[in-house]
Amino acid sequence: MRALLIAGLLTLSTPTTLPAQQSDPVVTQAVSPEIEARARSLGRTLRCVVCQNQSIEESDADLAADMRVLVREELSAGKTEAEVTALMRDRYGDYVLLMPPVQGNTLILWFAPLIAALVGLFWFVSLRRRQQTDPLPALTEEERARLETLRR
Structure with missing residues:
Protein backbone atom coordinates (compact mmCIF):
# COMPACT_ATOMS: atom_id res chain seq x y z
CA MET A 1 0.00 0.00 0.00
CA ARG A 2 2.83 2.38 0.90
CA ALA A 3 4.56 1.73 -2.44
CA LEU A 4 1.34 2.49 -4.29
CA LEU A 5 0.95 5.77 -2.40
CA ILE A 6 4.55 6.79 -3.15
CA ALA A 7 4.12 5.90 -6.83
CA GLY A 8 0.93 7.99 -6.99
CA LEU A 9 2.61 10.99 -5.33
CA LEU A 10 5.59 10.75 -7.67
CA THR A 11 3.26 10.61 -10.66
CA LEU A 12 1.36 13.70 -9.49
CA SER A 13 4.55 15.63 -8.73
CA THR A 14 6.15 14.94 -12.11
CA PRO A 15 5.83 18.06 -14.27
CA THR A 16 4.04 17.59 -17.52
CA THR A 17 4.67 19.88 -20.44
CA LEU A 18 3.30 20.16 -23.90
CA PRO A 19 5.75 20.35 -26.77
CA ALA A 20 6.09 23.74 -28.43
CA GLN A 21 4.58 24.28 -31.87
CA GLN A 22 6.98 22.68 -34.29
CA SER A 23 7.24 23.52 -37.93
CA ASP A 24 6.30 20.75 -40.26
CA PRO A 25 9.77 19.28 -40.95
CA VAL A 26 8.94 17.98 -44.42
CA VAL A 27 7.65 21.37 -45.53
CA THR A 28 10.34 23.57 -43.99
CA GLN A 29 13.10 21.52 -45.61
CA ALA A 30 11.52 22.03 -49.02
CA VAL A 31 10.99 25.82 -48.83
CA SER A 32 13.42 28.69 -48.68
CA PRO A 33 13.69 30.91 -45.59
CA GLU A 34 11.96 33.72 -47.52
CA ILE A 35 8.95 31.54 -48.38
CA GLU A 36 8.86 30.21 -44.81
CA ALA A 37 8.72 33.79 -43.47
CA ARG A 38 5.95 34.69 -45.94
CA ALA A 39 4.05 31.49 -45.04
CA ARG A 40 4.26 32.20 -41.31
CA SER A 41 3.11 35.78 -41.83
CA LEU A 42 0.18 34.64 -43.98
CA GLY A 43 -0.59 31.80 -41.56
CA ARG A 44 -1.09 34.31 -38.74
CA THR A 45 -3.96 35.88 -40.72
CA LEU A 46 -5.74 32.59 -41.44
CA ARG A 47 -8.03 31.00 -38.84
CA CYS A 48 -7.91 27.30 -38.08
CA VAL A 49 -11.43 26.19 -38.94
CA VAL A 50 -11.34 23.48 -36.25
CA CYS A 51 -10.07 25.65 -33.38
CA GLN A 52 -11.81 28.72 -32.09
CA ASN A 53 -9.98 31.94 -32.85
CA GLN A 54 -6.50 30.49 -33.35
CA SER A 55 -4.44 31.06 -36.43
CA ILE A 56 -3.16 28.08 -38.37
CA GLU A 57 0.32 28.92 -37.08
CA GLU A 58 -0.84 28.67 -33.44
CA SER A 59 -3.04 25.61 -33.77
CA ASP A 60 -1.99 22.03 -33.13
CA ALA A 61 -4.97 20.58 -35.03
CA ASP A 62 -4.27 18.19 -37.89
CA LEU A 63 -6.32 20.33 -40.27
CA ALA A 64 -4.21 23.38 -39.35
CA ALA A 65 -1.07 21.39 -40.19
CA ASP A 66 -2.61 20.51 -43.55
CA MET A 67 -3.48 24.16 -44.12
CA ARG A 68 0.12 25.18 -43.27
CA VAL A 69 1.40 22.64 -45.81
CA LEU A 70 -0.99 23.96 -48.46
CA VAL A 71 0.08 27.57 -47.85
CA ARG A 72 3.75 26.66 -48.21
CA GLU A 73 3.12 24.59 -51.33
CA GLU A 74 1.18 27.39 -53.00
CA LEU A 75 3.78 30.03 -52.10
CA SER A 76 6.55 27.72 -53.36
CA ALA A 77 4.62 27.38 -56.62
CA GLY A 78 4.97 31.14 -57.08
CA LYS A 79 1.54 32.33 -55.96
CA THR A 80 1.16 35.61 -54.11
CA GLU A 81 -0.27 35.98 -50.61
CA ALA A 82 -3.48 37.40 -52.12
CA GLU A 83 -3.87 34.36 -54.39
CA VAL A 84 -3.29 31.93 -51.50
CA THR A 85 -5.78 33.85 -49.35
CA ALA A 86 -8.33 33.70 -52.17
CA LEU A 87 -7.76 29.93 -52.48
CA MET A 88 -8.33 29.47 -48.73
CA ARG A 89 -11.47 31.64 -48.85
CA ASP A 90 -12.81 29.55 -51.74
CA ARG A 91 -12.23 26.34 -49.79
CA TYR A 92 -13.30 27.43 -46.30
CA GLY A 93 -15.31 30.62 -46.76
CA ASP A 94 -14.77 34.00 -45.09
CA TYR A 95 -14.58 32.27 -41.70
CA VAL A 96 -10.97 31.30 -42.48
CA LEU A 97 -9.93 34.96 -42.25
CA LEU A 98 -9.10 36.23 -38.76
CA MET A 99 -10.08 39.73 -39.95
CA PRO A 100 -13.27 39.24 -41.98
CA PRO A 101 -13.91 41.74 -44.77
Whole structure:
Protein backbone atom coordinates (compact mmCIF):
# COMPACT_ATOMS: atom_id res chain seq x y z
CA MET A 1 0.00 0.00 0.00
CA ARG A 2 2.83 2.38 0.90
CA ALA A 3 4.56 1.73 -2.44
CA LEU A 4 1.34 2.49 -4.29
CA LEU A 5 0.95 5.77 -2.40
CA ILE A 6 4.55 6.79 -3.15
CA ALA A 7 4.12 5.90 -6.83
CA GLY A 8 0.93 7.99 -6.99
CA LEU A 9 2.61 10.99 -5.33
CA LEU A 10 5.59 10.75 -7.67
CA THR A 11 3.26 10.61 -10.66
CA LEU A 12 1.36 13.70 -9.49
CA SER A 13 4.55 15.63 -8.73
CA THR A 14 6.15 14.94 -12.11
CA PRO A 15 5.83 18.06 -14.27
CA THR A 16 4.04 17.59 -17.52
CA THR A 17 4.67 19.88 -20.44
CA LEU A 18 3.30 20.16 -23.90
CA PRO A 19 5.75 20.35 -26.77
CA ALA A 20 6.09 23.74 -28.43
CA GLN A 21 4.58 24.28 -31.87
CA GLN A 22 6.98 22.68 -34.29
CA SER A 23 7.24 23.52 -37.93
CA ASP A 24 6.30 20.75 -40.26
CA PRO A 25 9.77 19.28 -40.95
CA VAL A 26 8.94 17.98 -44.42
CA VAL A 27 7.65 21.37 -45.53
CA THR A 28 10.34 23.57 -43.99
CA GLN A 29 13.10 21.52 -45.61
CA ALA A 30 11.52 22.03 -49.02
CA VAL A 31 10.99 25.82 -48.83
CA SER A 32 13.42 28.69 -48.68
CA PRO A 33 13.69 30.91 -45.59
CA GLU A 34 11.96 33.72 -47.52
CA ILE A 35 8.95 31.54 -48.38
CA GLU A 36 8.86 30.21 -44.81
CA ALA A 37 8.72 33.79 -43.47
CA ARG A 38 5.95 34.69 -45.94
CA ALA A 39 4.05 31.49 -45.04
CA ARG A 40 4.26 32.20 -41.31
CA SER A 41 3.11 35.78 -41.83
CA LEU A 42 0.18 34.64 -43.98
CA GLY A 43 -0.59 31.80 -41.56
CA ARG A 44 -1.09 34.31 -38.74
CA THR A 45 -3.96 35.88 -40.72
CA LEU A 46 -5.74 32.59 -41.44
CA ARG A 47 -8.03 31.00 -38.84
CA CYS A 48 -7.91 27.30 -38.08
CA VAL A 49 -11.43 26.19 -38.94
CA VAL A 50 -11.34 23.48 -36.25
CA CYS A 51 -10.07 25.65 -33.38
CA GLN A 52 -11.81 28.72 -32.09
CA ASN A 53 -9.98 31.94 -32.85
CA GLN A 54 -6.50 30.49 -33.35
CA SER A 55 -4.44 31.06 -36.43
CA ILE A 56 -3.16 28.08 -38.37
CA GLU A 57 0.32 28.92 -37.08
CA GLU A 58 -0.84 28.67 -33.44
CA SER A 59 -3.04 25.61 -33.77
CA ASP A 60 -1.99 22.03 -33.13
CA ALA A 61 -4.97 20.58 -35.03
CA ASP A 62 -4.27 18.19 -37.89
CA LEU A 63 -6.32 20.33 -40.27
CA ALA A 64 -4.21 23.38 -39.35
CA ALA A 65 -1.07 21.39 -40.19
CA ASP A 66 -2.61 20.51 -43.55
CA MET A 67 -3.48 24.16 -44.12
CA ARG A 68 0.12 25.18 -43.27
CA VAL A 69 1.40 22.64 -45.81
CA LEU A 70 -0.99 23.96 -48.46
CA VAL A 71 0.08 27.57 -47.85
CA ARG A 72 3.75 26.66 -48.21
CA GLU A 73 3.12 24.59 -51.33
CA GLU A 74 1.18 27.39 -53.00
CA LEU A 75 3.78 30.03 -52.10
CA SER A 76 6.55 27.72 -53.36
CA ALA A 77 4.62 27.38 -56.62
CA GLY A 78 4.97 31.14 -57.08
CA LYS A 79 1.54 32.33 -55.96
CA THR A 80 1.16 35.61 -54.11
CA GLU A 81 -0.27 35.98 -50.61
CA ALA A 82 -3.48 37.40 -52.12
CA GLU A 83 -3.87 34.36 -54.39
CA VAL A 84 -3.29 31.93 -51.50
CA THR A 85 -5.78 33.85 -49.35
CA ALA A 86 -8.33 33.70 -52.17
CA LEU A 87 -7.76 29.93 -52.48
CA MET A 88 -8.33 29.47 -48.73
CA ARG A 89 -11.47 31.64 -48.85
CA ASP A 90 -12.81 29.55 -51.74
CA ARG A 91 -12.23 26.34 -49.79
CA TYR A 92 -13.30 27.43 -46.30
CA GLY A 93 -15.31 30.62 -46.76
CA ASP A 94 -14.77 34.00 -45.09
CA TYR A 95 -14.58 32.27 -41.70
CA VAL A 96 -10.97 31.30 -42.48
CA LEU A 97 -9.93 34.96 -42.25
CA LEU A 98 -9.10 36.23 -38.76
CA MET A 99 -10.08 39.73 -39.95
CA PRO A 100 -13.27 39.24 -41.98
CA PRO A 101 -13.91 41.74 -44.77
CA VAL A 102 -16.47 44.50 -44.34
CA GLN A 103 -19.37 43.36 -46.48
CA GLY A 104 -23.11 42.88 -46.16
CA ASN A 105 -23.03 39.65 -44.19
CA THR A 106 -20.33 40.86 -41.76
CA LEU A 107 -21.61 44.36 -41.02
CA ILE A 108 -23.05 43.25 -37.69
CA LEU A 109 -19.59 41.96 -36.64
CA TRP A 110 -17.97 45.28 -37.39
CA PHE A 111 -20.58 47.75 -36.19
CA ALA A 112 -22.47 46.01 -33.34
CA PRO A 113 -19.92 47.05 -30.69
CA LEU A 114 -20.06 50.67 -31.84
CA ILE A 115 -23.86 50.69 -31.88
CA ALA A 116 -23.98 49.11 -28.41
CA ALA A 117 -21.56 51.73 -27.07
CA LEU A 118 -23.61 54.56 -28.57
CA VAL A 119 -26.88 53.17 -27.16
CA GLY A 120 -25.25 52.82 -23.73
CA LEU A 121 -23.90 56.37 -23.89
CA PHE A 122 -27.31 57.74 -24.92
CA TRP A 123 -29.00 55.84 -22.07
CA PHE A 124 -26.45 57.12 -19.54
CA VAL A 125 -26.77 60.75 -20.69
CA SER A 126 -30.57 60.61 -20.67
CA LEU A 127 -30.54 59.17 -17.15
CA ARG A 128 -28.22 61.95 -15.94
CA ARG A 129 -30.39 64.62 -17.53
CA ARG A 130 -33.54 63.18 -16.01
CA GLN A 131 -31.92 63.22 -12.56
CA GLN A 132 -30.82 66.82 -12.98
CA THR A 133 -34.16 68.10 -14.30
CA ASP A 134 -36.35 66.45 -11.64
CA PRO A 135 -35.73 68.62 -8.56
CA LEU A 136 -37.27 67.59 -5.29
CA PRO A 137 -40.43 69.51 -4.39
CA ALA A 138 -40.16 72.06 -1.57
CA LEU A 139 -41.19 71.00 1.93
CA THR A 140 -44.58 72.04 3.19
CA GLU A 141 -44.96 73.84 6.55
CA GLU A 142 -46.20 70.64 8.14
CA GLU A 143 -43.15 68.67 6.87
CA ARG A 144 -40.76 71.38 8.09
CA ALA A 145 -42.31 71.31 11.55
CA ARG A 146 -41.99 67.53 11.69
CA LEU A 147 -38.35 67.75 10.53
CA GLU A 148 -37.60 70.23 13.32
CA THR A 149 -39.09 67.90 15.91
CA LEU A 150 -37.01 65.00 14.57
CA ARG A 151 -33.81 67.06 14.75
CA ARG A 152 -34.29 67.73 18.48
